[in-house]
Amino acid sequence: MRADVMAVRMEGGVLAELYAQHASDALRLAYLLTGDASLAEDLVQDAFVRLAGRLLHLRQRGGFHAYLRQTIVNLARSYFRRKALERRFIERHTEPPPVEPPDLSDQESTRRALMELPLRQRTALVLRYFEDLSEAQTADLMRCRPAAVKSLVSRGMTSLRTKLGADR
């Protein structure tokens, strides 16, 4: 068992290194997908914890960032799936919230417009234009067709133009 304890300590150390190396990028991606700083932190921590158990089995340590990116996208999707169920329940039982006046900074307008997009459109836009992935890479990560990525990005851009244009 001593070897196991050593392995835990060693992998914990590796994880700390990986965290220092990748956490900032991961937080930015999670924030763009969720639009919520504390939720982004939670998702990233969850992603690291999930990957910690797999560190022993990762064939390519150098591919950690790709694993992390995939895990964050998956966790965001799961979060919004749960959220959609909650939202449907709440909508059935409560009055709609009051509409806030549109007095927003540029960044806040972007955040709101981005968050109003369907998750798949938002994910496709963020992966293509923030993570700089190709259509094929984005499709691979989102498990959809490259043609679907193209369509998602195109629709997302159109919606963003409309939403941001309307805010101005």
Add this chain to the structure above:
Amino acid sequence: MNETEIRERLLNLAADAPDGFSAPPQLLRRARRRIALTLASSVVIALAVVAGGIAGVRWLRDSDRQPTVRPADLPRDGEIIDVRGGDLIAVDLGRKRSRILVDGEEIQGRIGNAAWSPDGRWLAYDTEDGLWVMNRQGEPHQATDDAEMWAWSPTAAQIATMRTSTNGNVLTLLDPSTGRETELGAAVGDVTGPRWSPDGSRILYGVRGGSMYSVDVESGEQSLLVQLPGNLDSIDGIDWSPDGAHIAIVADVVGARQALYVMNADGSGVRLVEDNFEPGGWPAWIIPGQSLVTWSPDGTRLAYANFSGPDERELEIWTLSLDDAAPSLVVSHTNSECCIDGGGPVWSPDGTRIAFETDSETDRSHLVVNADGTGDPSEIDELTYLSWRGGWYFCYCYG
């Protein structure tokens, strides 16, 4: 707003993200617990395997039975293929059990598409490093190092592939037993396919622009079967009717959506069924067994999906009878969110019902409806849907 502006806006917005330069102690504690748990699980599993192995050896030694081909290696009726956690697995629907066919940790990249041979003796699957064929003992052999387009022959004696060479695409047959390759000649132009005729005598492939070529498997002779009318781009789907008498074709229309044609197997009697639809699903040429449209088991009707309405949020399932009647709307399924993907109608084995898939913003579900349009759609479990589809697996990631 252009791409540059959206990049700038995303970068600016990302600056609001929290910083995380040091790992919080709580995270490390959780992570270490997770690692310890993983190690402990591995040790328990290893001990269980060793104990099981010892028990198995004792059982074999004590038993009078002779060793035989392991039955677990043989595909069983009703087993479908799926990918879970990167592993290619076979799921026994009746017994609700699954077994790993290909360990995801042992392959390059991930499984693209996979299909049993029609006789169940072989399993073919593609990964980033090519096409692999596994025999009934579970031993994989690399058949090619490039295999985006491949299809089992109806008798499972051959796999047809479109291989890339300096001369363009070459239609090649692979014998899974011997690994022998037979070139049937260069394919004309930018191709999609191949699709075997039900009797295995011909292979069709489509060419960008709307041409369809037919290749005689015995002689290798190829000929132009038909030039479809219309301003067409690529051909995305070629589907033979079960009796081989008719062919359904889905093609991209330049600058528009897609068109569905039905014709006789000799290229005559071309009929444009739909000229402005989006069938959902995935290009059939790249996916062995996948269909954008599906023939009923008796070959008299076609089923296909179409996305319509504002933002294409309505998924319609249509059927078409070969008696020249107009297409018939079976069901229109509206989703308040967006149905970007989905479709993929499949017939029940008795031809009375049609199942389809909806993949919305937050969920993927499977519904079934009576083929005559009566009644309301109801949920069907995914495994039944997959089994109706034919028991093969395809990856969502290419197309």
